[in-house]
Amino acid sequence: MTQLSRTALGELTTPALLLDATVLERNCEAMAQRAARHGVALRPHLKTSKSAEVARLATRGHSGAITVSTVAEADYFARHGFLDITYAVGIAAGKIDALHLVQRTHGARIxxxxxxxxxxxxxxxxxxxxxxxxxxxxxxxxxxxxxxxAPDDEALLAVAREVQASESLWLAGVLTHAGHSYHAAGLAAIRGIAEAERAGAVHAAARLRAAGFEVGTVSVGATPTAVCADRLDGVTEMRPGVYTFFDLDQAARGICRIEDIALSVLATVIGHNPRSRRVLIDAGALALSKDESGAEFRDGLGFGLVCAAQGTTPLGGLRVAELHQEHGLVACEGDGKAGVQAMFDALPLGSRVRILPHHACMTAAPYDRYHVVRGNGAGVHAVWGKAQGWHAATPAAWHDAATPATGHGAATAAAAAA
Known part of the structure; x- marks a missing residue:
């Protein structure tokens, strides 16, 4: 992490990824309390943030156990002292070498x-x-x-027997992810999915135990079901992830409020096009992603909502309507002449805006750092690094990362240390 002396947002090269630490801390604390009320461990899924600083907040008061989705994340977090890691993607034998190196080098348990x-x-x-x-x-x-x-499938016992027969693997338990909860309309429907998720995992664990297997872990996990679950009896841990940042997809279904979204993209207005009635910004498909997941439940979101640079309250009627690789095109509701002129007046050339994303995980992934702000404060007070890509760093790369790089495109000291 690099501490800054209040760098003004106007001094940042855009597009830049902004993270509101006040909102982040509030989101992490709320999920920690939810896990405590249910009597389960919290093993946050860090594929959303890929950041050690976020991980420290998300595991505060808990065991420090985490979930990841890439070998790069496992390597990165182990180097930062997170040593109890679930790699929650079906294993391919070709990744065993890299994961073994992470275990051996850092003393991690994957x-x-x-x-x-x-x-x-x-x-x-x-x-x-x-x-x-x-x-x-x-x-x-x-x-x-x-x-x-499936919880009742005979393949469940066959997989467990194969693990038990191995000299190099041991059966830790069962894990499920109710990803379909992201497409459920209404909190009642999500609560139903949360119960099916819980019941299915618990039933699978019971079948294994009845067959003589030890089952220590019964793991469930998705932010919508973690927020909406009425009960988690029989479950030992939950693995929500996007709750740390939230996004328009979650807000569109009532899982969070707009003011709970901690992540935004800072962009610069680079053009007015009166022919197309659009404002051009320098944040395109690579900076925002083309995910429109929230549109499944709410109209008018475009590819993201537009806010003033100093906050995350959406400006009425403005949305990112189109995306090209490095261009975003902002439109206003109605597209009438007066409305378009008002949009041009509100967003003059060179001004800054923040964009709230549909899917925080997809938006954050390409960036190498977070510019950390607090609410509508004066500017950036820290830079947090993060993991990128899919592959583990080599020891030589760790050495290279110890030297701070210069220039916007190079990793900062915080990103390098990360």
Whole structure:
């Protein structure tokens, strides 16, 4: 982390990723309290932030256990002292070498995920060759339809038996993710999915125990179900992720309020086009992502809502209507001549705006740092680094990262240390 002496937003090169620490802290505390009320551990999914500074807030008061989705994240967080890591993507044997190196280098404990006998067999064989050992969670499909075995499927026991037969793997428990909750309309529907998620994971664990297997972990996780679950009995941990930042997708369904969105993209107005009735900004598809997930539940969001640079209250009727790779085109409701002129007047050339994103995970991913602000304060007071990409850094890269780089495109000291 790099501390700054209140760098003004106007001094930042855009597009820049802004993170409101006040909102972030509030979101993290609310989820921690929710987990405590349910009597379950919180293992936050850090694919959203990919940031050690965010991880410290998200695990405050908890064990420090985390969830990741890439080898790069596992490596990054282990280097920052987070040593109990669930790699929550079905394991491919080709990733065992890198994950073993993370375990061996940092003393981390990485738990794998699988739903097929063949995947377990291949991972076990590679781990055995390396002299490595991993815990493994059996992935359960509780309605999402992406990966996992059904709670009643005979394949559940077959996967567990394959793990038990291995010298290099041990059965840690079961894991499920109700990803379909992101498409449920209304909180009542999400509560129903949350109960199905809980019941399916608990049932799968009960079947394994009845067959003589030890099941220590019963893991569920998605921000909508974590927020809406009425009960989590039988569950040992939950793994929400996007709650740290929230976004328009969550706000569109009532999971959060607009004022709970901690992440925004700072952009510069670079043009007025009276022919197309658009304002051009320098944040395009790569800076914002083309995700329109919130549009499933709320009209008028475009590719993001436009706010003044000093806050995150949407400016009435303005949205990012179109995206090109490095251009965003802002439109106003109605597109009438008077409205367009008012938009041009409100957003003069060279002025700054903030854009609230649909999907925080997708928007944050390409950036190498967060510019940390607090509410409508005077400017940036810190820069936080983050992981990027899919592959673990090499020891040589760690050494190179110790030297702060210069220039906007190079990693800052905070990003390098991250």
């Amino acid at each position: 738990t794998l995920l699988a739903d097929r006998v063949e995947a377990v067999r291949a991972a076990a064989a590679r781990a055995r060759t390396l002299g490595a050992r991993f815990g493994l969670l059996v992935e359960i499909d509780t309605g999402g339809g992406r990966g996992g075995v």
